[in-house]
Amino acid sequence: MAALDERARPAVGALAGGPRARRAPGPRDRAHPPLARRQRARSRARERARGLPHADDLLSRRRDPRPSCRDGGARRGTRELRRAAAGEPAAEGQRRRDLPHARVAALVPGALGVRRRPRRAARRAPRAAPARDPQRPDRERRRGDGLRALCAEPALRQPRAAGARRRAVLVLLRVHGRVLPGPRAVLRRRDRRRVRRAVGAGVAGQRARARAARRPRRLYARSPTRRVATGRARGVPRAARRGPARLTRAARCDVAVVGGGPAGIAAALAASTAGAATVLIERDPALGGNATHALVHTICGLYLQDTDYPQLVHPGLPTRWAEALVKSGGAGDPEVAGRVRYLPIRPPAFAELAAQACAKAAALTVRLRTVVDGAELGRGPRETSRLSLRTASGGEPLDARVVIDTSGEAAAAALGGADTAMAESAILQRPSFIFRLEGVRGEAFVGFERLRLSSSVAHAARSGGLPPECESLVVRGDGRPGSLYATLTIPPLAGRTFEPLDPDYLAALRVRAYDWARKVVAFLRATRPGFAGARVADWPARVGIRETRRAIGRIELTREDVLAGRRRRDEVASGSWPIELWEDHRRPRFEYPRGPCSIPLGALVSRSHAMLGMAGRCLSATHEALGALRVIGTALATGEAIGVAAALAAREHTTLASVDAEGVREWIAAHADRYPLP
Incomplete structure (x- = not known):
């Protein structure tokens, strides 16, 4: 009793007092003694008939007068709930507006010997009692909705002591809404077909909570197949139920x-x-x-x-x-x-x-x-x-x-x-491999020395001093003393076509280009005095691709448009660089235009989209x-x-x-x- 809510102590005390606990007479009783006596007589008759003298005022919100039950039966106008046999679950009430909810006695199987007659003679045959589990105690078993149902035995028919404490907990469910954490969580996550109607009727004093417990929650979660799974909780994969379900919204x-x-x-x-x-x-x-x-x-x-x-x-x-x-x-x-x-x-x-x-x-x-x-x-x-x-x-x-x-x-x-x-792969422009050198003397790449250096590398590649893939080398200074960039245009891999969209091919090409560049640096150190102390300061993260796949627009610019310097009324940009084609890794092919050409908006918009x-x-x-x-x-x-x-x-x-x-x-x-x- 100590664990119960402080607000429920008066009610629980009245429950433990039993039928003899009476309240002090109020002013209305003193003013109208005959009326008070009649009301107390009716109350005692109901108590003797129902065997529940202390919960009627708490459980019932209806203030209409109830007739006396002198014959020991139930009230008129209510559906009779059959008493549960030993080991049988409690009877289930129906969700109908013209019937009152099941009382506390209906939730305790076999308690107080309550007998109620059915409204109609024809009634569905009761289910057969489930087989008894030998691993469970005789006095109780766990029901599918998470609440504990007591077996109907003679020792539990006493209306006081332990029975009063059990009914007090049920009263708290109705009056104060203090549902224990275990059953409440079960009621929230169980499916509607898994929640017993008798349990729903027992806590139906607060209908919003009872309906929320019965209504199945509709979950939206990502299934392992990346599809959105909808439906009842039992229809969602286990992996989706572990965390909070959410929809991934697109930015x-x-x-x-x-x-x-x-x-x-x-x-x-x-x-x-x-x-x-x-x-x-x-x-x-x-x-x-x-x-x-x-x-x-x-x-x-x-x-x-x-x-x-x-x-x-x-x-x-x-x-x-x-x-x-x-x-x-x-x-x-x-x-x-x-x-x-x-x-x-x-x-x-x-x-x-x-x-x-x-x-x-x-x-x-x-x-x-x-x-x-x-x-x-x-x-x-x-x-x-x-x-x-x-x-x-x-x-x-x-x-x-x-x-x-x-x-x-x-x-x-x-x-x-x-x-x-x-x-076609045969005419796609060849990629470049650029690296930076430091420690080079300034006079080694000034003026015509740059041309002499490129010529010496090309001669070594043609004569066998360097691999033939190293024939094209161009060096440019970067504005800092002793630092320059070396550009090596490389051919496709031997025995394979050029595939610039294949990442594996590009990775293999970079490895080969790295070897070729190291050989070029070693050759320059050995043959050029200004490169004796040169070292590689920066390597590229990838090869420099010059041409791959392109989109087809509403307008396609051609070689004639560039060379003629054609201007358009729908121009949004212009191009002034000559046609530079590295179809051969050894040397480029230049074609100079007459002037800048127009780039229309149609060349920047897709033809199909x-x-x-x-x-x-x-x-x-x-x-x-x-x-x-x-x-x-x-x-x-x-x-x-x-x-x-x-x-x-x-x-x-x-x-x-x-x-x-x-x-x-x-x-x-x-x-x-x-x-x-x-």
Whole structure:
């Protein structure tokens, strides 16, 4: 009794007192003695008939008068509950509004010898008593709903002592709602068909709790097959029931950019600056693409050719990017190579500038070390594209109105079923392997010494002093004393076709290129006096891929467009670099155009999916035209153009092809100073 609620002590004390416990007469009883005597007489008659003198006032909320039961039977108008036999479960009440709930005596099988007659003569035959479990005690057994049922034996028919304490607990269920932790938890998690009706009727004083216990909970959880399993609790796999069930909601954005190279960085910065919620997805641990991981140390395509001084071509982000690199010390002065100019840079400075700019962008979220392994691309403004992202912690979806593919290999376009193309393996441009050397004397690579060095390496490769794969070597200084970058263009693996989309092939090619580069360094140390103390300071994380798969757009740029310098009214960017094709690893093939050519918006929008854009090496161009448009300077320009177009399309709820090209050009010219660049 000490463990019971303090508020229930008066009620429990009255229960323990039995039939002789009487309350003191109140003012109403003194004012109307005949009426009080009649009420007490009726109460005693009910007590003798039911054998439960102390729980009627507590259990009943109905204030209507009840007739006397002089014949020792139950009240009129109630359904009779058959007394349970020894070892038989208690009778179950029916959920009907015209019947009162089962009383406390019905929950204690065999207690007080209660007998009630049925309302109808016809009654379903009772179930056979279950077989007795020899491992359980004789006096009790565990029922399926978690409550304890007592067996009907003569020793338990006494209405006082232990019986009173058992009924007191049931009274607490009704009056104070103090359900023990064990049965309450069972009532919450059991299915409706597992909760006994008699138990539900016993706690039906608080109907909300009883109904909640009976109502099956509908669970939503991920099954081992990655499908959403719905239904009752017993229908969910065990692994899903261990933790809290939840639905994985897809993150939403206006523009999703796949690929964190120069084109992807420009597209993400432009879209976020134009007001679109943007997500930039990069599989590597740092931004920058080949400029960071392949040690590409020049920005080509920024300047006009055949000029007396450097003249920038692009008015927007490419110019701001070059100025920021020069200001931070990550780039030198423009250098001349024949008829063209390029900007020498330091790859770590390029990566640092990209990280700082993307971190300062207000509406931009960068997802590093994230791979896109699935895509459902929308074909209209009312369709949402969904990307399936995979990280070290698992997979998650991402919904976007517009998707921009700047992966360099048209990964999102291919996964989403968009139209793509790739040149034959025999004419695909050969990759590069770039490493940095330190400890070189300055006069060893100044002026014509660079040409003499490349010529000596090529002669050694043709004469057998070096492997034939080392014939093409180009060196450039990086602005620091005694430091230079060496670029080795490498052929495919012997006996195998060039497969730039196969990661195993690229890994094997990098291992072979590493061996070739070590042999070149050893040759320079032995033959060139200025390289006697040279050592390798940086190795690339991967080979530099120049060409792979590309998307097919509404307009495809051709070799004739580039060489003729064709200009269009729907121009959003331009290309000024000549056609540079490394179809042979030993030497490139150059074709110089008459002037800059236009890059229309149609070349940056997918032909099959109107909400898919592309930039960089993924834009729509032929094999020859891509040799001029794949460079970093042009990639920055095309990325900026498609980023602005994507933000306008998301804001106006239209397709990329419906965006006005003149509006894109005007936005680029007017908002170039809004980028978060130093």
